[in-house]
Amino acid sequence: MRRARNRLVSAVLACTALAAAAVPSAAYAAAPASLPQHRHRSAAAGAATSTATAETIRQIPLQGAVNVRDLGGYRTYTGGQVRQGLVYRSDALSRLTAADITTVAGLGLTKAVDFRIPMELQYDGADRLPPGLSPTSRPISDLGLYGTLVTVISSGDPVKQEQMLGGGRAEAYMRDVYRTFVTNPENRAQFAATLREIADGSQGPLLYHCTSGKDRTGWMSYVLLRALAVPQETAESDYLASNTFRAAYDAQVRAGLKQSGRMQNPDLLIPLQEVRRDYLDAATAQLEADYGSFYGYLTDGLGLDLRTLSKLQGKLVR
Template identity: 25%
Template sequence: MRIDYVEAFFLEDNQNELNIVTDIEDIGKYQLYWTYERNALTEDKEFILESDQKNQTFEFAYNTDRVNYFIIEFENHRPLLFGYRILPMSGMYNFRDIGGYRTEEGKRIKWGVGFRSDHLQNLNDDGFEFLRSIGLKSVIDFRSPFEVDKDPNPFFSEAAQAFNFDPQAHVAMAAGSAQNLDTSEDMKERALKAIASGETGAQQMVDQQLAFVDSPTSIEAFKQTLKTVAQAENIPTMQHCRGGKDRTGFALMVLEGLLGVPTSSLVYDYMLTNRARAKKNVSYYNRFLEETGNEKIAQYLYSLFDTKEEFICASIEKIVTNYGTIRQYAQIVLELSDEEISALEELFLEEE
């Protein structure tokens, strides 16, 4: 039985959603457990429910002193470990585990080794404690020096080495300003100039993704990122920018893609930012409209941090057209050696 991935999401009031992605119609009965252990075969687990549904809501109170995992035991498939795709990091809204995705060769990305997120400025004490429990060894920041100077990452662990690899993504920086609810005269003037010239925020986001593929500064930033996370002493790792969508989205797309994750899952992982900030989106647009008094400006500003499939698909299609596969792109353009790719596979992948 082929399971593409299993994941959980918090809904509200201890209500959670189980999501089993497979093309099998009848998956049979399964049992769901929770555990602190990152091991699908552990005996240290607590029963939650039995079901035969691919999508199931269940009651569970997440213990935020450390990461909680789930185990699903099928009748016709080996047990699978999985976790919250969007972690309950107090003060952050887009902190995600990239674990669980199945590769084309039938392996899986390990849970608890690779994370992606928005910036850390709003972490509170509970968030800091939960972040420390993950045991990060590296934090890769894609923000510009200006953004870092304005909002430096707070210190949270002596064990986590900090890296700053800036791809010089000016559109993403503007999106960060929009996400900070920047409706200053300068921001409004830039929006009006863009609108007058016929530019749209969506097209700028597409252009940004295309530039990530082959601009010299982007190549250097994403090359150094992969070479850094190919070293065992830097795992577990977290990669982030301002909102955790575009710069981080491209970086994780390349990492997951070279590991063999199919395009459908790459796009799905990118689009999860919409789910992560679903409650924020409506309020953001209304705030832009209220403060600018101009519907076109409000729509333009909102489009700068919108999340659409066409953004990440643009870079994937350019890579595949020019280089054949994401792995070949990583080898040819990002100059990853066979040894480094093997190290990434060893660190991030496990047998199903």
């Protein structure tokens, strides 16, 4: 009974792999394999703006994960293009099917970096990976969000849920989480270590992920793309695209919560399930306040020297 309750709770958390009831694989097919590069925003986040470019997002279609992508293909403002097949971003890989594992094996990964904290692993389980590939645990703080949501959802109390998540409190919480990506020294060290590994010429294809593949993974991807001289608008579009890839699955989870009686108003979770431009803005404003510029964040905040930044360019941009 306790295990079933744990699975239900873990399934619905905004920053978790949504695992509650068994979601049909058809839910994953709703995310297009190739998506125009524009600013994806839900109705709650605001209308989409910006014109689509010729670039597309390269999704890796899987049954047990919805937000797996090759980060390559983007044009840089220096006239180059990010190489494909070297860096992948993902949501949790703990529910991959046997067919998924075969697909992932075909990527030739030499490292899979897991940003989840121990509590997430406890509820969601370890990654399922091809033989010979073990996850590298590199936890990045969620500022207690996961534990808070476990408590709130487990309570089944609509008053408590409204008090915790309503009235803009969920959005404020998410902005605080994003600020800690910049202010927390342990978080900075984990992001920096991953960037150094990506820059390492002896390191083969690498994948990094959190649980939903949108916040910690989204920030990591935004920083990497900006460091590679991908235009800021393009890096933002990659970040916001998680809303499109996760929309059908997240909506199904909310419907399951309502049907189960766990939440009378599961829409309270939407600000936690989505990525939003103002969340990203909270992090970028923090880095400017602390380090003066994005370059200052890379060098002073993350401790990346010019040699490492040059190696990133040389390895990933053609």
